[in-house]
Amino acid sequence: MFNRFASKAIIPVALSLTGFVVICSLILYSSIKADFLRDAVRQETSLADTVVSSTRYTMMTGDRKNLYHIIDSIGVQKGIEHLRIFNKDGVIMFSSDPGELNQVVDKTTAGCIECHSGPVPTVRLGSMQLARHFVNARDHNVLAITAPIYNDADCSAGDCHFHPSHQKVLGTLDIGLSTASLDSSLLALRWKMIVFCIMVLILSVGGVSALLRRNLLTPINQLLDYVKKVSEGTLENDFPRGVSEVETLGQSYFDMAREKHLAETTLIKAKKTDITTPEKDHKQGKK
Amino acid sequence: MFLRRKQKQSDLFTPVGTGLGQNQRRQEIQDRIQLLKKQIRNSKWWMALFFLVSLAAAVDFRFLPAIPETAKKFLGNAPPTTLISIALIVYAFSALILIMGHMNTGSVRFKGWSHIVYLSAFYLFYYYSGVLRDNFWPVFIAGLTILGLENYRVWSLCSEAIREEMKILNSLGK
Numbered sequence: 001m002f003n004r005f006a007s008k009a010i011i012p013v014a015l016s017l018t019g020f021v022v023i024c025s026l027i028l029y030s031s032i033k034a035d036f037l038r039d040a041v042r043q044e045t046s047l048a049d050t051v052v053s054s055t056r057y058t059m060m061t062g063d064r065k066n067l068y069h070i071i072d073s074i075g076v077q078k079g080i081e082h083l084r085i086f087n088k089d090g091v092i093m094f095s096s097d098p099g100e101l102n103q104v105v106d107k108t109t110a111g112c113i114e115c116h117s118g119p120v121p122t123v124r125l126g127s128m129q130l131a132r133h134f135v136n137a138r139d140h141n142v143l144a145i146t147a148p149i150y151n152d153a154d155c156s157a158g159d160c161h162f163h164p165s166h167q168k169v170l171g172t173l174d175i176g177l178s179t180a181s182l183d184s185s186l187l188a189l190r191w192k193m194i195v196f197c198i199m200v201l202i203l204s205v206g207g208v209s210a211l212l213r214r215n216l217l218t219p220i221n222q223l224l225d226y227v228k229k230v231s232e233g234t235l236e237n238d239f240p241r242g243v244s245e246v247e248t249l250g251q252s253y254f255d256m257a258r259e260k261h262l263a264e265t266t267l268i269k270a271k272k273t274d275i276t277t278p279e280k281d282h283k284q285g286k287k
Numbered sequence: 288m289f290l291r292r293k294q295k296q297s298d299l300f301t302p303v304g305t306g307l308g309q310n311q312r313r314q315e316i317q318d319r320i321q322l323l324k325k326q327i328r329n330s331k332w333w334m335a336l337f338f339l340v341s342l343a344a345a346v347d348f349r350f351l352p353a354i355p356e357t358a359k360k361f362l363g364n365a366p367p368t369t370l371i372s373i374a375l376i377v378y379a380f381s382a383l384i385l386i387m388g389h390m391n392t393g394s395v396r397f398k399g400w401s402h403i404v405y406l407s408a409f410y411l412f413y414y415y416s417g418v419l420r421d422n423f424w425p426v427f428i429a430g431l432t433i434l435g436l437e438n439y440r441v442w443s444l445c446s447e448a449i450r451e452e453m454k455i456l457n458s459l460g461k
Contacts, residue, residue, distance in 0.1 A: 008443065012390060012436060016383045019432025023379050026425040027372045033421070034368065 006217055014205045021200050025193050033186055040143055040182055041131045048147035048175050051083070059149075071096055081142045081176040085149070088171055136176070141183055144176035219246040226250060230257045309459055316456045323395060323445040323452070330397040330441045337403050337430050344410040344426070347419055354415070365416035372422065375409055379429045386436050395444045399437040406430045 051074060058067045075083045075096020084095035090105045136142050149171045222240035229236070235257055239250025343350070354362075382402060389398065409426045413419040 011439060012387065015432060015436050015439065016387070019428060019435070020379060020383060023425050023429050023432070024376060026428060027376060027422075030421050030425065031369065031372065 005220065006212070009212055009216075010205070010209055013208050017204050018201055021197055021204075025197050029190065029193055032189060036182055036186065037143075040177075040179070041145065044131070044143060044145045044175065044177055045147065047177075048145050048173055051175065052147055052149055052173055055085075056152075067094055079178050079181070081136055081138075081140055081178050082144070082174070083176075084174045086172045086174065088169060093171070133179070141179040142176040143179045143182070144174060147173045147175070149173060215243055219243045222246075223250055227253060230254070235261055313456060313459055316452050316459075320449055320452050320456075323449050326395055326397055327442055327445050330399060330438045333397065333399045333403060334434050334438055337406065337434055340403065340407050340410065341423075341427050341430065344414070344419060344423055348410075348414055362415070366412065368413070368416055368418050368422070371409065371412045371416065372425070375425060375429060378405060378409075379433065382433045383436065386433065386440060389437075390440050390444075393444060395441060395448060397437065397441045399434050402430070402433050402437065406433075 051070075055067055055070055058070065071083055071085070071094045074080065080096070082096060084092050084097075084100060086105060087093050092100050092103050092105065095101055132144050132146075134142055134144070148169045151168055151170050219240045219242065223246055226239045230253065235254075237251075237254050239247070239254055241247050241250075382405075406426060406429065409429075410419065410423075413422045413426065
């Protein structure tokens with residue numbers, strides 16, 4: 001099977017085309033996924049900043065009741081999985097889930113370790129470093145952002161407050177959004193790319209195979225049949241036509257076979273003449 | 288190619304018809320067949336080595352110790368993922384073109400070892416950038432395609448050459 005011309009011509013083309021299209025599609029998918037994720041993180045960072053800005057005044061005035069109310073209202077929005085504010089010691093002071101209140105978060109977990117990996121916590125990180133992706137207890141995929149709440153002149157110089165000016169970070173806001181819509185978009189994209197790959201492969205490999213079959217394989221097979229027929233003794237000029245090289249080959253083979261046939265006929269005639277001539281001579285000699 | 292050239296040379300210098308010459312020629316053909324079979328075997332071993340490297344990459348080189356901070360400082364920042372991916376596409380494209388070129392020249396030697404080095408380097412670059420898990424499949428498929436095509440090339444040329452040698456060997460036996 002692998003010795004045949006068809007497989008020798010089609011296998012390398014099909015293999016390299018398939019491989020290359022799949023590699024490009026995978027890289028394209030990976031790049032689009034990274035772009036989607038970066039956009040989602042950017043939006044989430046902006047949302048976290050909005051929450052910090054809108055709660056800043058209530059924090060400064062120490063209006064805890066109002067702050068609880070704001071956190072609850074935002075927390076029940078569709079797509080928000082959790083919203084919590086920690087103090088600088090990692091204790092949850094406000095949360096959309098009342099069961100979490102006053103719990104201490106382990107600083108070595110994802111979302112905390114990024115700043116708390118060294119002896120002195122990092123004050124500023126890039127938005128991608130602040131993001132983390134995990135599956136929560138409700139089995140939802142979550143993309144969470146931890147936004148630090150920085151100390152301000154208003155905070156350290158206010159009459160009612162006690163934050164010293166050297167304290168850079170007062171607490172952290174942690175917001176987690178469900179990635180269900182992002183995941184469904186990526187799944188749809190994945191299927192579209194699979195369909196696109198299959199279509200490209202069918203078109204290219206199928207096209208190459210069909211063209212090879214039409215222009216090369218079928219004429220060669222017809223030529224083989226013709227050669228076999230001529231070898232068996234049928235001298236007809238019905239060799240395959242349409243592909244110039246194959247046609248020339250067929251014509252040459254036909255000419256060669258005809259000349260051979262003519263030569264054979266002449267030889268047979270000559271032999272017959274040779275046989276009959278001595279007989280005649282012999283008869284004439286007797287007379 | 289080098290085997291065919293060798294064969295032609297041996298055709299020129301071997302005395303035909305003598306028993307000793309025939310035995311010597313038969314031995315030479317058998318040696319060439321062994322060499323061709325070795326090429327096919329070697330190409331399979333290289334493929335197995337690539338699978339082994341890929342297996343290590345699939346588990347994110349978990350068995351390796353973490354890169355020390357001093358080494359990270361010395362090496363500097365990892366190249367952007369997009370750049371590594373573009374390099375992978377360019378590499379895969381040129382490697383496939385090169386293998387197609389080797390198919391035309393008819394060389395039976397396996398030239399896949401350099402591809403294993405390049406592919407392992409891509410795994411390491413993605414690992415160093417911390418995005419190996421997301422980019423494992425493109426490198427694996429690239430390796431599978433390139434080494435698969437190289438293996439097919441060696442196998443098909445060697446099988447053809449072995450068939451030819453066997454024909455000569457059989458004709459000598461008659």
